[in-house]
Amino acid sequence: MTVTADPTATTERQADKVTPEIEAEIDEIISHYPVSKRSASLPLLHYWQNHFGYVDDSGIEWIAAKLELQPINILELVTFYPWFRRQAAGKTIIRVCRTLACAMAGSYEVREKFCKAVGLDPHEEHHGFGCAPPTTKDGKFSVEFVECLASCGSAPVALINDTLYENITPESVPGIVEKLK
Amino acid sequence: MTATAKPFVMPAPHPKERRIIFGNLSIPGYDPSIDTYLKHGGYESLKKALTMKPSEIVDAVKASNLRGRGGAGFPCGAKWSFIKYDDGKPHYIVVNGDESEPGTFKDRYILHYDPHQLIEGLVIAAYATNTHLCYIYIRCEFPEAAKIVWNAIKEARARGFVGKNVCGSGFDVDIYVHQGAGAYICGEETSLLESLEGKRPYPRIKPPYFPAVLGLYMKPTIVNNVETICHVKHIIRLGPEEYAKMGTPGDGGTRTMCVSGDVMKPGFYELPAGAVTLGELIYDVCGGLKPGRKLKAVIPGGSSAKVLRAGEKFKIKVKGPDGQMVDKEIDVLDVVMDASSLAAVGTMVGSGGVMVMDDSREMVWALNNLNQFYAHESCGQCTPCREGSLWMSKITTRMLKGGAVENDPKMLKSVADNIAGRTVCAFGEACSWPTQSFLTKFPEEFEALATGQKS
Numbered sequence: 023m024t025v026t027a028d029p030t031a032t033t034e035r036q037a038d039k040v041t042p043e044i045e046a047e048i049d050e051i052i053s054h055y056p057v058s059k060r061s062a063s064l065p066l067l068h069y070w071q072n073h074f075g076y077v078d079d080s081g082i083e084w085i086a087a088k089l090e091l092q093p094i095n096i097l098e099l100v101t102f103y104p105w106f107r108r109q110a111a112g113k114t115i116i117r118v119c120r121t122l123a124c125a126m127a128g129s130y131e132v133r134e135k136f137c138k139a140v141g142l143d144p145h146e147e148h149h150g151f152g153c154a155p156p157t158t159k160d161g162k163f164s165v166e167f168v169e170c171l172a173s174c175g176s177a178p179v180a181l182i183n184d185t186l187y188e189n190i191t192p193e194s195v196p197g198i199v200e201k202l203k
Numbered sequence: 204m205t206a207t208a209k210p211f212v213m214p215a216p217h218p219k220e221r222r223i224i225f226g227n228l229s230i231p232g233y234d235p236s237i238d239t240y241l242k243h244g245g246y247e248s249l250k251k252a253l254t255m256k257p258s259e260i261v262d263a264v265k266a267s268n269l270r271g272r273g274g275a276g277f278p279c280g281a282k283w284s285f286i287k288y289d290d291g292k293p294h295y296i297v298v299n300g301d302e303s304e305p306g307t308f309k310d311r312y313i314l315h316y317d318p319h320q321l322i323e324g325l326v327i328a329a330y331a332t333n334t335h336l337c338y339i340y341i342r343c344e345f346p347e348a349a350k351i352v353w354n355a356i357k358e359a360r361a362r363g364f365v366g367k368n369v370c371g372s373g374f375d376v377d378i379y380v381h382q383g384a385g386a387y388i389c390g391e392e393t394s395l396l397e398s399l400e401g402k403r404p405y406p407r408i409k410p411p412y413f414p415a416v417l418g419l420y421m422k423p424t425i426v427n428n429v430e431t432i433c434h435v436k437h438i439i440r441l442g443p444e445e446y447a448k449m450g451t452p453g454d455g456g457t458r459t460m461c462v463s464g465d466v467m468k469p470g471f472y473e474l475p476a477g478a479v480t481l482g483e484l485i486y487d488v489c490g491g492l493k494p495g496r497k498l499k500a501v502i503p504g505g506s507s508a509k510v511l512r513a514g515e516k517f518k519i520k521v522k523g524p525d526g527q528m529v530d531k532e533i534d535v536l537d538v539v540m541d542a543s544s545l546a547a548v549g550t551m552v553g554s555g556g557v558m559v560m561d562d563s564r565e566m567v568w569a570l571n572n573l574n575q576f577y578a579h580e581s582c583g584q585c586t587p588c589r590e591g592s593l594w595m596s597k598i599t600t601r602m603l604k605g606g607a608v609e610n611d612p613k614m615l616k617s618v619a620d621n622i623a624g625r626t627v628c629a630f631g632e633a634c635s636w637p638t639q640s641f642l643t644k645f646p647e648e649f650e651a652l653a654t655g656q657k658s
């Protein structure tokens with residue numbers, strides 16, 4: 023049986039791009055866990071995702087081999103933890119807090135405004151763990167709801183890449199997005 | 204590049220506040236660098252602790268009546284004393300910085316703005332329990348905090364407060380930061396340990412897996428909340444008696460109450476444990492409700508704590524003038540905000556996250572929001588919780604969309620009743636208590652939707 027190659031499939035493997043410098047940094051991370059290398063699996067996934075944008079099959083295999091584990095030991099983490107994804111997300115990821123205090127302060131409206139400001143359909147669904155959140159076609163923005171960001175006193179809040187934005191009003195959203203463009 | 208968080212200015216303290224943990228943050232221009240910390244008496248408590256016997260430190264923590272600030276409220280000294288100092292096994296301390304209980308936002312400020320306080324407390328704790336390897340588990344939604352704490356550890360290492368031969372005492376300790384990956388369940392201590400071991404964070408069953416016996420790498424381990432570890436420094440600094448005096452018997456020191464929702468001045472307030480009643484907290488400390496609004500409901504200790512209804516009355520036992528315990532009826536606003544008083548009225552002080560709701564809020568809507576949270580965060584290990592949390596969320600969502608059926612309130616209760624007590628970890632209780640308590644306290648709102656009396 024022949025399988026027709028998917029014309030959109032990429033043959034690039036993230037693992038082929040691991041340089042000696044990257045490997046040295048990874049070795050340094052592993053040294054934080056003198057008792058069990060396996061403990062480094064979450065930190066390595068973070069490192070990988072920060073560096074490559076997401077984790078592909080070759081990344082899972084590479085990390086597993088590095089830590090002397092089976093690929094499933096890494097894959098089961100990627101499919102469990104909401105933070106990890108197997109597809110590229112936008113360059114700027116806007117994570118709006120959905121939980122009670124933020125919802126009471128209007129986070130549903132804030133999320134909608136963010137979607138509109140970056141050009142996403144607010145009704146587009148997030149397809150669950152592992153998938154990238156809804157992302158603009160130009161790859162610039164992703165917008166998603168996340169659970170409690172632990173800043174309920176300054177609700178509603180959003181984590182935009184590494185920065186927390188507090189007391190967001192629907193009116194302030196276009197201005198925030200404009201600065202991020 | 205040194206990581207810094209954006210500037211944060213603590214508002215002036217309320218007269219009832221006593222800032223111990225947030226004392227440094229109240230200093231104008233305070234920054235998280237070690238020089239600033241040292242200028243304000245930093246690492247002096249560690250030097251003092253290193254002159255004490257380890258057992259004296261554990262005894263001091265016991266005498267201080269410090270209870271864990273993460274939610275469960277376990278006496279900290281008792282937890283430490285389960286670790287046998289010289290049992291020949293390696294010990295570990297893991298600081299739980301996976302702050303993610305809805306309504307709670309105190310550790311965020313410690314981690315971002317005063318990381319050395321945490322490190323100092325942690326080194327004292329390590330010295331007291333003969334621990335040479337510690338991890339600070341920080342949720343990945345605090346990316347800046349992880350950088351700031353890493354940087355602080357490096358600074359402390361360069362000055363000899365962490366690493367080999369701490370302050371020339373011959374005691375060695377290593378501290379590393381470990382980042383989570385967006386799962387609320389990792390706040391559960393055994394789940395956090397699984398996560399730290401590089402596995403899916405399925406909680407372990409107790410017994411036998413008490414962290415103090417079979418913790419990280421199956422070795423004796425202490426898991427403490429960020430705020431709890433910070434308190435240790437102040438117990439050494441003030442002495443346990445002075446420290447315990449600030450609180451109530453059995454709940455020593457200060458408690459950080461994080462108030463959110465419909466109050467004029469939401470925020471975190473560090474108050475001596477039991478210093479205020481719920482009414483004083485809302486109407487005095489937090490400036491009351493928004494104009495024209497009436498109080499409807501309060502979740503007093505993080506979203507998992509059972510909700511309280513405005514106007515509720517409780518019969519509690521108090522010491523009468525003749526020393527006998529007598530029944531007394533009190534209003535919900537007169538409930539003292541400490542561990543035992545909140546337990547006496549059927550809820551808990553938990554992690555100190557007080558969520559206030561006024562009469563503009565619909566209770567089914569609020570419950571649905573929490574149900575969606577728990578459905579998303581259930582780890583899926585135990586069937587009652589994995590299925591039940593999802594069904595509770597589906598039912599409340601359906602009710603709000605106009606598809607309620609008459610049996611819904613009963614069905615919700617039945618699902619919730621079949622989760623609590625039937626799971627490996629306390630998430631089962633955490634996800635069923637909101638449903639159970641909202642149904643008990645606000646039955647009319649559920650009935651109205653279920654019987655179609657509300658459009």
